[in-house]
Amino acid sequence: MRLDRKLTCEPVLLSKITGLMPSKVLDLSIRTQYMDLELADPNFDRPGQIEFLLGADVYNHIFTDGYHVRHTPGLPSAFETT
Numbered sequence: 001m002r003l004d005r006k007l008t009c010e011p012v013l014l015s016k017i018t019g020l021m022p023s024k025v026l027d028l029s030i031r032t033q034y035m036d037l038e039l040a041d042p043n044f045d046r047p048g049q050i051e052f053l054l055g056a057d058v059y060n061h062i063f064t065d066g067y068h069v070r071h072t073p074g075l076p077s078a079f080e081t082t
Contacts, residue, residue, distance in 0.1 A: 007082075
């Protein structure tokens with residue numbers, strides 16, 4: 001479920017946040033594990049540039065009440081956010 005909420009923050013512009021993430025193509029089983037989720041990054045399992053990084057001052061505001069976390073040991077975690 002996607003909510004129409006607005007979050008205001010002040011951007012800091014950087015030429016580069018970090019290197020490519022993930023650092024290598026992840027196993028295809030990861031895509032299968034999360035195929036039922038609506039992800040912000042449809043290519044989360046392939047190396048790519050990080051375009052936006054939330055600071056700790058706004059990070060907790062993107063979670064919904066009673067949000068869910070999907071975690072499988074050895075795989076990335078998926079957090080339900082707005």
